[in-house]
Amino acid sequence: MTVQEPVAGFAVAVVREDGRWRCSAMDNSVLTGLDASITALRELRSTGAVFGMCNVDDEFFVLIRPVPGGVDLLLSDAAAALDYDIAGDVLDLLRVDAPDEDDEEVWPEGNLAVLSDLGLPEGELLVIIEEVDLYPDEQLEMIAQRCGFGDDFSKLLETMYR
Template identity: 70%
Template sequence: MAEQEPVPGFAVAVVREDGKWRCTALDTGALRELDAAITELRKIRSTGAVFGLLAVDDEFFLLLRPSPGGVSLLLSDAAAALDYDIAADALDLLRVDPPEDPEDGDEVWPEGSLDILADLGLPAPELQVIIDEVDLYPDEQLQMVAQRCGFDDEFSRLLDTIDQ
């Protein structure tokens, strides 16, 4: 099998345990395959919250949060499924059909759980506002998520080390 081209972007695991946040980089394969990202997140043992932030190719982001009963996820733009396997996999998992052909390139519509981080200080309406900021890149949107939840320092430090 030929080596697959790496997908530009980053994948970060975020853990909140005992009131402290920790961010670690996930393998780059997590940007290519949803199952790989979910598997990596499930390997993290924590009594607190564990979730993943994936910024893919300056186009869209995914939030993933494994739970014993499955995985909650949010895809920032369903139209990404037309061009990216990981976004198509996310819609498959959500049992949502990809959009036919987006008429308006500036319009984004998220699919999944907008309240995925509500228990960590980011209610659904605020996450919707972040997603609606179409002039921002996914890494900037995820920085806003990190800031709102309170782990922006840890997140910024990690991004500086993986230097997208």
């Protein structure tokens, strides 16, 4: 069994229950592989929406939303699968081939409608992803603001990086 190198970044679990949002930090070990992230989110057991937002090494982000019978996923940059296990795991689960090494274009893979029922339509999520001048944490903050839990998300990030 190989020891996985730690990956920089953060993972946040987001829960909406009874019309209220709650954000909590997930252990950074979930950034090394998708299975750990999905398991941690499923353990939250909520009657409302549950999803994870992962900023991996300030390079890309992953949205993970357990659904009955599976999981909805969105990877902000498919090319990240060439360098990061969690991104490769996402493409594997989506049954999408990794891009070629010489492909320099950035494009998302997965379900762009993953948060549409929470106030973020596909088109708006795509616009956020295509803002290549923004870091993943800034993109995730925009997503949080648009869905209505931006203040909670920002406060959590402040406490994580004090």
